Amino acid sequence: MTTNSQKNERYNAREAEPRWQKVWDERGIFATKNDPPSRQGAAADRPAPTSRSPQGEAGKYYVLEMFPYPSGRIHMGHVRNYTMGDVVARYKRAMGFSVLHPMGWDAFGMPAENAAMDRKVHPKAWTYENIATMKGQLKSMGLSLDWAREIATCDPAYYKHQQKMFLDFLKAGLVERKQSKVNWDPVDQTVLANEQVIDGRGWRSGAVVEQRELTQWFFKISDYSQDLLAALDTLDRWPEKVRLMQKNWIGRSEGLLIRFMLDRATMPNMENELEIFTTRPDTLFGAKFMGLSPDHPLAAAAAAKNPKLAAFIEECHRMGTAQAEIDTAEKMGFDTGIRAVHPFDPNWKLPVYVANFILMDYGTGAIFGCPAHDQRDLDFVNKYGLGNTPVVCPPGQDPKTFVITDVAYDGDGTMINSRFLDGMTIAEAKEEVARRLENTFAAASTGAATSPPPPLRGRDREGGIANSGLEVTPLPNPPPQGGREKTMRGERITQSNNAPVAQRQVNYRLRDWGISRQRYWGCPIPIIHCAKCGVVPVPEKDLPVTLPDDVTFDRPGNPLDRHPTWKHVKCPQCGGDARRETDTMDTFVDSSWYFARFTDPWIANAPTDRKQVDRWLPVDQYIGGIEHAILHLLYSRFFTRAMKKTGHAGLDEPFAGLFTQGMVVHETYRKKNGDWAMPAEVKIETSGDTRRATLIATGEEVEIGPIEKMSKSKKNTVDPDDIMESYGADTARWFMLSDSPPERDVIWSEEGVQGASRFVQRLWRLVGEIADIKAPAARPAQFGDAALAVRKAAHRALANVSDDIARLRFNRCVAHIYECANALGEAIGTVESAVTPDLAWALREAGDILVCLFHPMMPHLAEECWAALGHKTLVATEAWPQLEPELLVESTVTLPVQINGKKRADVTVARDAGKTDIEAAVLALDAVKRALGGKSPKKVIVVPQRIVNVVA
């Protein structure tokens, strides 16, 4: 391909790209073997071992992009995501790392079933067709992926192991079956995720969603709440934003669990106490009422004797779960007639209300209301006339005159109106209340608290229920209705069954992960239900439990459930008639461990080969969208811990480095009739500052709308295939990395693509010109100024690009490559006819460096250029160029000179000039003399290598 006429030929990406893809493929250079690194596949066609950093020598590097859902075709978001990963993979390979860069398919999920319903295709057929299409598209992008490790999560060879781990987790106590409230779509007869409920209706059916109690399988992620939270601090290569989002999601709060005795005369049944959780025990003397969730057992007990209360609770249940309704819902309550006794004052009785704003599944489902310092409580008392007493006085306010009317005060301050707490800070008061109450033991239901307490530590844990010996009826444990069990989600700091009035408790917002889905296209849960033996795990020898192929989608509901034979099996324990679990797993389970499977996707008898998992994990660089900041990434962190506990992995954190890339956005175009037009249908004309868009077909003018995320609904999508067809993959890849910082959104524009395409051609011409230069084989002993300038430009670019790739600042890499190309172009432009040998050598060296630098971004063009420069190797297996740091060091340095902080001149001094020399040189400058007007400066600040500032 080395020709002298290259400068007249355009680079033909359409011809070159498949050709190089074939070469890479045939030589298998991106296949990563699980052998010792010195036997890496790529070693074969590498030049002699003189190579500067043979592959694999630097250790392992696992780069992974979030694998795609096979929805049909790749979109520009994929192009951006996978280009970034590929740049890292190719760079690390060149740096001598043994790189693992695999790809697979997140292949289970609802769209396949929807397609089955809409178009009568089998989900499996639909999925595998999509995989074939998308794989072809990814291959045409020239990604350096190890396709030998390809996995699809819908393959029984994959989900078999997932079922095995489910059973292992079950044995390890990490799986639980329990009742839970779910969003139920009565038309589609399935559970909907919260995101699938839009304005209280199913997103697909439009039916009003019901709340149903279903028995479901849960992964006990909440066992790891504290660990998942604490370990966030160790993830120093994660975006701060993602860590914060996870922290908020886990939602740790420290507080006090307080038992309020109930006034016996008002108790509906035999209950004698009400347990509440609070983070503000300091405000206990501001209490005005107690609040119960409508789902609270005590509310139910009271409702049994009060039809009006029962009706109120019923109304609360009818209230939608839709966000909009919750936002606007008025605080409503109903007095149960029950009275609770203040823990510090037996004569102080508080009314117990059922209130619509109290959640059953946080804390204990009950609160005490302190209206002065909580807006919700204030709204509530203002409606029911319960009044408020401020107990925290803001700094600078007079406690005598400080009142609360409509706005609760939740800031800092000094305790007031609070008896023994008065004068304390909030923190002191919290501590004092906790200290007193955890050393107080509950008395009779009439209210008196007794003391003194026995010593806290070392007490008998079998001590029984609270206030034994007094006239109380112990609360059954566990309680009859689901509520109380949920209070146990928190971790009690003080363990005691001897029941002090209060215990310190840490609560988490994080709920256990419900994984049951009433769907066909998912991983079957390997469980058998037997009337005699109960819940029986499928024996390991019977795995995988595979999905039946003969299913129908003509009716709503779960096809597995109505399959004539699939669910009917014999109980593995007693041999009697039994039935399979027909729920399948949430597809987030599939994606919670695929990164571990990639380390050895071939092993048939276990999910992972510990040797390989230990060698490759953690993923060194994970790249994907911010939309997975919480669920996928949190589930994977949990799953990795669970795999460690069950012996399938050896670490806690799967992703050492995480990068979240921005979206691809595009202008929108709207026709006169309100319909959207696709970018491909529109022609843009620019004259001066105005742009107008017309339909190519009809000439109709269309309105140019705001720039938005590419979406089918707004039709502002650009098909990657079209771009690769007309410009080539390299142009698309280059544009994706240009301009916008990778974590921000990138605006796809026709002009931008054309700019990228022009640069592809420019590089091709530039390399052609360099290839035409005859250079000496041996490195010259001396370099003239022109040659030195070229070498400096190339090595500066090398240093900058290396640094910026390592930090994933691809837009800056692009800029540095432009600079380098500009510098080389200029240098060549000045020589044309007579090139001295040193300059010729320098230009050839710079050409080689330049090609290596853009290879990770534009690999096909780089191969073509590499060959044109006369190399017989592949640039894809070439080592990263060796930097000569002395070329970055100038013998003189030009410092900007400021006068009173404003730049007024430059001064050029020797690089190692001392401060006094620099000062003298600066004061000799005309501009400085002029500014000083003969006076001497007040001060001269010299920052070595940086700047000089003269204070006049």
Added chain:
RNA sequence: GCGGACGUGGCGGAAAGGUAGACGCAAGGGACUUAAAAUCCCUUGGGAGAAAUCCCGUGAGGGUUCGAAUCCCUCCGUCCGCACCA
């Protein structure tokens, strides 16, 4: 409501507290061409000036500093996450 991020030319964006606007796009002018495309050269934050040069400029207003796009305070705006979480 709570938490967070961001705000720089016509546009995307560069700037370890140290020359604001790198690099690209767009625009304008010119060269080549019969012409177009492609390519190459020049100009391009605002203002004053023939020029040297000077003044103003990083959402607004204060502050710290020899020096602030960058740090601190107040405000405005945009975006994101969570949300009757007690």
